[in-house]
Amino acid sequence: MDDDMDDHPEPRDGAVVLGAGVAGLLAARVLAERFDRVTVVERDELPDSGPAFRPGVPQSRHAHVLWSKGVDLIEDLLPGTTARLLAGGAVLLDLPRDFLWLSPADWFLPVHGARALLGSRELLDRTLRGQVLRDARIRVRARCTATGLVAAADGRSVAGVELRSGERLPARLVVDATGRTSRAPDWLAALGHPVPATTRYDSRLGYSSRSYAVPPDPARRWRGMYVQGRPDSPRGGVLVPLEGDRWLATLIGNGDHAPPTAEEEFLGFARSLRSPALHDALRDAQPLSSPVGFRNTANERRHYERLEHAPDGFLVLGDAACRFNPVYGHGMTVAALAADALREELRTLSPREVPGAVRRIQRSTAAAAETAWQIATSEDLRYPQTDGPPPDRTTRIMQRYMSRVIVGANADPAVAARFFGVLSLSATPDTLLGPATMLRVLSRWRRPASPHTTPYPSHHAPPGARQDPKETA
Ligand SMILES: Cc1cc2nc3c(=O)[nH]c(=O)nc-3n(C[C@H](O)[C@H](O)[C@H](O)COP(=O)(O)OP(=O)(O)OC[C@H]3O[C@@H](n4cnc5c(N)ncnc54)[C@H](O)[C@@H]3O)c2cc1C
Missing domain, CATH: 3.30.9.90 (D-Amino Acid Oxidase; Chain A, domain 2)
Known part of the structure; x- marks a missing residue:
């Protein structure tokens, strides 16, 4: 380890997480089960008084849905979070039951699909932060920008992180969760480590x-x-x-x-x-x-999980590793799935063993993003202007089948429930390939996949055509 860091008050046995977004906070919560001290380094000032916009999370000004799988995993990690969010004014809805929803085919019926939590991203961040920081082992250093990694004396490991102030924070494990603006490839290159390959699809x-x-x-x-x-x-x-x-x-x-x-x-x-x-x-x-x-909405995966000579002691999570076209609403739920995968991996490791296990952990957390990646990239590839590797045969077959699943889900509540199970990342896509679902889907094979649709669904008349319930009472 770098000698300069020996007399620093930070314990070198601790973990440092870069970024206090959803991925960073959930990772900190999980790491606190193994490390006595987890320091979250965050570039922004963090508002204490209540939910507020901050520049590091510009996406908070846009609609965010947290699907049921994410709600359940976060509740499991941080009991009481859902109740706090609801008390703060968020709502848990059943989609499409509580929505008017026009799919690429037709309107969904108002039937049970999947639960989703809706509220501002600022409320979600503020609530998560409050919940995570109740743990005395976790502390946040706000207004601190990470600018690079610190190499260990062995040349193979990361031993800490460098801040813009010039300060170095030693750590047994550094987690980059700085989101879509992550500089981790540059940081690795600066230490002479290989950088990950990138796969990108931009619609x-x-x-x-x-x-x-x-x-x-x-x-x-x-x-x-x-x-x-x-x-x-x-x-x-x-x-x-x-x-x-x-x-x-x-x-x-x-x-x-x-x-x-x-x-x-x-x-x-x-x-x-x-x-x-x-x-x-x-x-x-x-x-x-x-x-x-x-505008910056491309699906982009940095394949840290494929690096054979990645340094020990360094992990990349959240949007920094894999980000999605946000229209499918998956990023936060994938961050929760990755935190869950990290927790599972850490169960059998002592803090000393964690740095050497990062490649396995990186593979597990990458696997947690797989379904969302498949959904987002294969749907985006339907748009001819999408940049990226062309769809293979399996993807094209799945695209055709998924078009039929949506037609089926528009008319058949059982297919709708399974479709939303997958969309909410609660179920894997193979649940749509079971014989019962296939039969239901194929029974509507002759219906057009891109029908001419009515302006409003049959269960909701347009304004003006509706009668005030008081008048009909
Ligand atoms: C327009 C849009 C809409 C979205 N809608 C949805 C949705 O509906 N549902 C959903 O689940 N997901 C959605 N997402 C994705 C979701 O916002 C992210 O996947 C999720 O927030 C996880 O991100 P993260 O924690 O990895 O990064 P972020 O949330 O971006 O957090 C990164 C943090 O790192 C900090 N940081 C950056 N650089 C440094 C540095 N050098 N040093 C210290 N700190 C640093 C930032 O200030 C920030 O706090 C959307 C994304 C976008 C862009």
Whole structure:
């Protein structure tokens, strides 16, 4: 180990986690089961008083859904988190039951699918942080930027991290969870270690989001809405409830269809979706913020799990290792799956053994991202402008089958439940290949996969055509 670090007060037996996002916080929680001291290094100032925007998580201005698998894993790691989120104003909904949801084929029926937690990303971060920091073994050093890794004297291991201030934090294990702006490949190269290969698929999806006060409407039966785009009409939008009686409207579009950030164009784009429902909901709602865009949405995997000569004592988790087109809502749930995989790996290791086990751990945490990666990349490859390796034969067959699954799920509650089980990462895709599901799916094989759809679903009449329940009572 570097001699300079010997008289530093940080215990070298501790772990250091870079980044206090969802992946970093969950990793810190798990590492505290093995290490006496876990230090989370975070570049941003962390707001104490309540949920608030911070520059390190710019995506918090856009709709975030936490699928049931993520909710359950986080609850298991940090009991009481769901109740705290609900007390803070988040809601647990059943999708598509509680949503108006136009799939790439047709509208889903209001049937049971999967639970999802909806609320602001700021509320989620603040609540998770509060829960994680109740553990006295974990502390956060805010306003500290990590700038590199520190090599151990053996040349094979990482022995700590360097901060912008020049300070060095020694650690037995360093975890990079700095998200999509991670510099870990540069840091490894600077120490003479190999850098990971990257696989990237970019469907050039753009986001634009704006919050609104929820207008009162006693006849409204839905809590949110999702109008999906599809390759022949690549514009979509989602409306999710936020705490404080707000909606967050996120418009999305691929390539030249990226949504505008000009206030006066926001509603016009919403009107151009495959259904007018989202536009109609927003038309008379009071905007609470200006539209904000986000463009850097490619799926990108850095294959740390394939590095044969990676240094001991260094792991990469969360978006820093694998990030997804956010439209599938998987990043946070995958961070929870990876934390769970890390926990499983650590069960049999002493702190001294962890640095040498990082390659195995990196493979397990990468495997936790596999289903989400398959879903996101094979769906993105339906869009002709997607950059990336072309789909292989299996992917093309799966794409065709999944189109039929969606047609089936639109009409058959049993198929819908299985489809949402997979989408929420609660079940693996092979559950859609079981004989019972296949029979149900194939029975609707002749139905068009891209039908002409009605502006509103049959279970929800358009505004104006609806009667106020008081009038019918
Ligand atoms: C537009 C958009 C919408 C999304 N929607 C969803 C959704 O609906 N559902 C879902 O599950 N996921 C969604 N995601 C993905 C989700 O936000 C991430 O997958 C999830 O937050 C895990 O990210 P992370 O913790 O790895 O990184 P982040 O959340 O990005 O956190 C990284 C942290 O590291 C800090 N940091 C960065 N560099 C340094 C440094 N050098 N030193 C110290 N600290 C540093 C940052 O300040 C930040 O706090 C979305 C993403 C985007 C971009």
